[in-house]
Amino acid sequence: MRTVLFVTGMSGAGRTSVANVLEDDGWYVADNVPVAVIAQVIEGIRTAEVDHQKIAMVLRPTGPGFADELAHLRAELADGGAQTYLLFVDASDPVLIRRFEQVRRRHPLQGSGTLSEGIAAERAMLAGVKADAQTVIDTSDLSATRLRTLVAKAFPSRTGPSLSIAVQSFGFKYGLPIDCDLVADVRFLPNPYWIPELREHNGRDAPVRDYVLGQPDALEFQRRYVELVDIVARGYEREGKGYMTIGIGCTGGKHRSVAMTEELTRRLAAETDADGAPRYEVQATHRDLGRE
Structure with a gap:
C-alpha cells in the first residue's frame, strides 16, 4: 500500500524545509505540483515502478477552491487503496512578516495590498485545510534541527541506520x-x-x-x-x-x-x-x- 503525504501550510512557514527533511529521509518528494494533476503524477510513479512506497507532495495554496480540491483528491486516493496524511506547517503572523521581509519577496496573495493582508487572506483560505490536518507543526520558534527532529519522528521512513x-x-x-x-x-x-x-x-x-x-x-x-x-x-x-x-x-x-x-x-x-x-x-x- 502506498502512503501519500501532503505537505501544505502558510507561505513562509517552512514547506520547503519540511520537503528537504523528507527527501533526506528517503521519501519521494514532488514540490509545487498542482492539485488537479497530482493523481496522474502518483499513477505515473506507480506504473513506472519507482522504488518508493512513500510519496510526499508539497502543495502551495492556489485559490479559494484549494481546500475542496485537496479533500476530493484525498478521498479519491483512499478509494484507490492509498493511505493519505496531511501535514500543515504554520507560523505566527509576526514571524511570517519578518521572514518575508528578510528575503524581500512578496506574499503570493498580497496583490496590490500589504503583506499583512496577503497573510490574512491565506490564513482564512487555509482554515479548513488546517482543521483537517493530522499533524500541525508551528515553526515560529523552531530551529532547523528541531524541525528536522519533529518531522522525522512524525513521519518515519528510513529503516535501519540513521x-x-x-x-x-x-x-x-x-x-x-x-x-x-x-x-x-x-x-x-x-x-x-x-x-x-x-x-x-x-x-x-x-x-x-x-x-x-x-x-x-x-x-x-x-x-x-x-x-x-x-x-x-x-x-x-x-x-x-x-x-x-x-x-x-x-x-x-x-x-x-x-x-x-x-x-x-x-x-x-x-x-x-x-x-x-x-x-x-x-x-x-x-x-x-x-x-x-
Missing part, C-alpha cells in the same frame, strides 16, 4: 579531499612502498593489508578512531545530519590508507545500537587507488 558513513582513502600528494568531515593521517605507519615485494600490490591485497595492520600502534589507532567517530556521530545524530565522510590519507593513497580504510569500514559496520541493530551504514571508497 547515519551513513563514507570512508575514503586518498593520497596527500594528490591533495586533501574537499568533502571530508574528519581526516586521519596514517603516514605514521611504515610505508609498504619501500618493500619491493609489496610495492606493486595495494592495501586490499592480503600481503599489504597484513603488513599495515600488523604494525605496532595500528590496532590501537583503529580502536581509538572508532571511538572518536562514535562520539562525533552522536552529535551528528542530535543535529539531524544523516551522513559523515571520513578521509584516511597516506602518501600516495595506494597502500596504508587503503588497508586502513577497509579495516575501519569493517569495524564501523560492526558497531551496533542498544537493540543490537547496525548503528551505521558504511561504505569504503578509494579516491586515488590506481593512479600512477
Whole structure:
C-alpha cells in the first residue's frame, strides 16, 4: 500500500524545509505540483515502478477552491487503496512578516495590498485545510534541527541506520579531499612502498593489508578512531545530519590508507545500537587507488 503525504501550510512557514527533511529521509518528494494533476503524477510513479512506497507532495495554496480540491483528491486516493496524511506547517503572523521581509519577496496573495493582508487572506483560505490536518507543526520558534527532529519522528521512513558513513582513502600528494568531515593521517605507519615485494600490490591485497595492520600502534589507532567517530556521530545524530565522510590519507593513497580504510569500514559496520541493530551504514571508497 502506498502512503501519500501532503505537505501544505502558510507561505513562509517552512514547506520547503519540511520537503528537504523528507527527501533526506528517503521519501519521494514532488514540490509545487498542482492539485488537479497530482493523481496522474502518483499513477505515473506507480506504473513506472519507482522504488518508493512513500510519496510526499508539497502543495502551495492556489485559490479559494484549494481546500475542496485537496479533500476530493484525498478521498479519491483512499478509494484507490492509498493511505493519505496531511501535514500543515504554520507560523505566527509576526514571524511570517519578518521572514518575508528578510528575503524581500512578496506574499503570493498580497496583490496590490500589504503583506499583512496577503497573510490574512491565506490564513482564512487555509482554515479548513488546517482543521483537517493530522499533524500541525508551528515553526515560529523552531530551529532547523528541531524541525528536522519533529518531522522525522512524525513521519518515519528510513529503516535501519540513521547515519551513513563514507570512508575514503586518498593520497596527500594528490591533495586533501574537499568533502571530508574528519581526516586521519596514517603516514605514521611504515610505508609498504619501500618493500619491493609489496610495492606493486595495494592495501586490499592480503600481503599489504597484513603488513599495515600488523604494525605496532595500528590496532590501537583503529580502536581509538572508532571511538572518536562514535562520539562525533552522536552529535551528528542530535543535529539531524544523516551522513559523515571520513578521509584516511597516506602518501600516495595506494597502500596504508587503503588497508586502513577497509579495516575501519569493517569495524564501523560492526558497531551496533542498544537493540543490537547496525548503528551505521558504511561504505569504503578509494579516491586515488590506481593512479600512477
